Amino acid sequence: MNKIAVFCGSSLGFSDVYKNDAVKLGVYFAENKISLVYGGGKIGMMGAIADTMLRKEGNVIGVIPGLLRHEEVAHANISEMIVTKTMSERKVTISKMVDGYIALPGGFGTLDEIFEALTLSQLGIEQKPIGILNTNGFFNPLIKQLEVMVTEGYLKESNKKMLLIANSIEDLITKMETYNAPKITKVINKVVS
Numbered sequence: 001m002n003k004i005a006v007f008c009g010s011s012l013g014f015s016d017v018y019k020n021d022a023v024k025l026g027v028y029f030a031e032n033k034i035s036l037v038y039g040g041g042k043i044g045m046m047g048a049i050a051d052t053m054l055r056k057e058g059n060v061i062g063v064i065p066g067l068l069r070h071e072e073v074a075h076a077n078i079s080e081m082i083v084t085k086t087m088s089e090r091k092v093t094i095s096k097m098v099d100g101y102i103a104l105p106g107g108f109g110t111l112d113e114i115f116e117a118l119t120l121s122q123l124g125i126e127q128k129p130i131g132i133l134n135t136n137g138f139f140n141p142l143i144k145q146l147e148v149m150v151t152e153g154y155l156k157e158s159n160k161k162m163l164l165i166a167n168s169i170e171d172l173i174t175k176m177e178t179y180n181a182p183k184i185t186k187v188i189n190k191v192v193s
Contacts, residue, residue: 001099001129001176003035003061007113008045009106010073018105019048021135021169025104026052028169037098039090040064040082042075045104050075061097063090091116100129100176105138114163122159124184129176131164139165158182 012019026049029036036053039046040062053060060078065087068074074081084090091113103114120126132139143165149155164179166172 008104010044030056030058035059127181129179
């Protein structure tokens with residue numbers, strides 16, 4: 001994989017364990033020549049991974065909507081910054097650029113981005129690996145909710161398995177590199193504009 005989108009918070013959270021894993025992921029990407037594609041911010045988890053990669057001379061591509069591109073938020077020192085008109089256009093732009101997705105701890109935006117990627121995969125529009133780095137069990141309640149959705153008949157087990165889960169970076173990358181998308185037998189719409 002050459003380019004991976006990382007979805008994560010614009011905050012650091014209350015525990016250094018999350019920032020530490022963002023830093024470790026940045027080091028891993030830089031050392032393995034994987035380009036980071038992310039939301040373009042200089043703050044929070046986004047800033048932690050971007051700054052780490054820049055220190056290690058990694059390639060960092062930000063994709064930020066114009067409404068968020070003000071001095072306090074946008075990272076001025078990354079390799080490339082792409083400015084979009086809307087949040088939706090940002091997600092489409094990222095989708096077209098990357099070979100896979102990773103979610104680190106974050107809030108609504110992180111969940112929105114990772115679930116949109118999962119939805120595109122469920123519909124057969126994309127077949128890219130989608131993973132979460134489950135630092136400190138952060139995503140355990142979310143994983144439990146997915147199990148409830150399967151039990152209650154709202155999510156197929158095969159679709160739940162599209163979300164690759166690991167506690168270590170190496171394990172997650174291995175799962176992503178060996179991922180085989182499920183065969184889609186019924187697709188509503190394969191066109192993305």
